[in-house]
Amino acid sequence: MKRIITFLFLFQGICLLAQRQDKVNFRHGEVRIMPLANTGHVKGFVAYTFDVLQDVDSVFMDARNMKFTSVRLDDRIMKYSNSGKTISIKKKFKRGKSYTLELDYTARPKQTVYFMNWSDDNLNNNQIWTQGQGKYTSYWLPSFDDMMEKVEFDLSLTFDKDYEIIANGKLIGTEETDSLKIWSFDMKEPMSSYLLAFAIGNYKKQKLTSTSGISIETYFYPPDSTRVEPTYRHTKEIFDFLENEIGVAYPWQNYKQVPVHDFLYAGMENTGCTIFSDGYVIDSVAFMDKNYVNVNAHELAHQWFGNLVTEKSGDHHWLHEGFATYYAYLAEKEIFGEEYFYWKLYETLTALQNSIEKGEGQSLLDPKASSLTFYEKGAWAIFMLRERIGEEAFKMGIKSYLEKYAFGNARVSDFIQEMERASGTDLSDFVKIWLEDTALPFVAARKKLAEKSMSLKSLFSMQEELEKRGSTDINFTAYWNGTYSVELRKYMLQNFLKEMPGDIIDSVFSSDELELRQALVLTIQDAKDYAREKFESFLNDDSYVTLENALFKLWMAYPEQRNTYLEKTKGIVGFPNKNVRLMWLTLAIFTEGYEGRNTKLYFDELSGYTAPEYSFEVRQGAFQYLKQAFGFKDSNLMDLAQATTHHSWQFKKFSRNLMMELLGDEVYKERIITLLGKLKPEERRYIESKVK
């Protein structure tokens, strides 16, 4: 059974090997963009104003596969060279002078700008959005793949007037001409090119204002108005908390959050304009299991850590991801409480320990380190640093670091220097142990957790007892009654269900503690081990994970009750990935005598979910159910072929693996080969390369 994945992390460290232009300073970029949805082109114009700091005989911009129709320097047409990666202009630029360079161009970005669903008949799900980190803004705008080049960008976008456009900066006006509308945005401060972004689609918005007066706009699709509250729950609280906690005012004019279809990651912290996966657009029932709170806080924290102060290179990526992760956990501590926070740290410590035991430990200064290292070890290092120097010095150091390097770039050593200054402490041992070493001081980390959390202290003594005596000799009742911690009790249910006394299990069955009940339904393998009515009560819980599991386990255990269970859960969709609906359809088709006349309808619905108009999470679920239970129709095979070239690498990988498996089966292979003529060239090329 597929459980939901929590996205803790998502951006890999990127190592930009861009050339540096330190003899000129690009100060301002005026950008005009017109995306052409039908062909996937971007028509653009940019005017850069730059100051020459030292005499130099050329300037360049990163520009991938672009065609330039006009290149003018201070209104004079210029010769230029276009390598397909950069455009450069040769001229003797004089120190102390300023120039304006204007470029007109067309691009057909093969990444970074994603045109979604423009070829199908449904107009409601048409979108265009960007994702720049690691995927270079220079695919749609001549700009700077070097994070050190910070420019004040003002964007304007022209598009079909029926769509909403969202971009970095403050919307200062719109103008309609026939069927088109021009949206103009203004920024006041400089930023790195990778943080430029826009999104186009059908949106409405909810307006909030932070206590400090910053406008916060949260976007949603028109049919999702009832999901706005659960999706963006705690948004203002998070914003106020972070501004207060960090101690430096939010650095940009406003803040926007925009969900998009089939996003590559959980979220991306574009300056003042976070774009995130619409898989987080949820209803109230989903909130307990999968909510946007962590991603919301993480991307917001980046507005300081990454956007205001940017790493000098990938060696300093801790300054982005460690801090965004740490401050998101602090925001969650504010909302969900201390138990949640310390158990989260315990969970990530365990993951880090496992990776180190496998010999995969990494230094936080390794630019190629994994997400686990940058995000979780990174957050741990900051947590321990704060414990080491105390809250007051920590906050003082953070403030002076952010103020000193504001709108600029920093190295890890710059950060450490500020913390040493603020605390009057030599931190070289901290740097060695937490940043340089590939290992991790587990004993010290666990000791710290035990100091902070009573329930973790109990857990550690339980673990010690277990090691000495084995689980049969442990007094679980004493541990259970000795705590109110839901986390510790969950842990006991998940790990020692068999050893737990019956009256404790009964108390969970009759409680309304949803998290404990969920731990129980997930851990119990056979529903028949417990009284039927007790297990059936799970079907009433406000949790789609609990519901999906309870439905499946009851359906397996009590064949004579299948119709009743299906009737009770009919019409429930579940998470945005339709977890409950896909399961329900599969069970309904398999249940003899249940709405026999609808069986074909249900199969068609399930089979239809592999189509590109659905999100890749839904498609992946449908492929899995079909594979396990029914096999594939030709339309599913065509959808799978399409998915092997999908822009989301996770889904592409899943689809390619499944395609390889099918090609290993002679019957499927035959069928797929006969479909080749109907496929798009790139899909056909991929399959042909595997068939040979």
Ligand SMILES: [Zn+2]
């Ligand atoms: Zn991040």
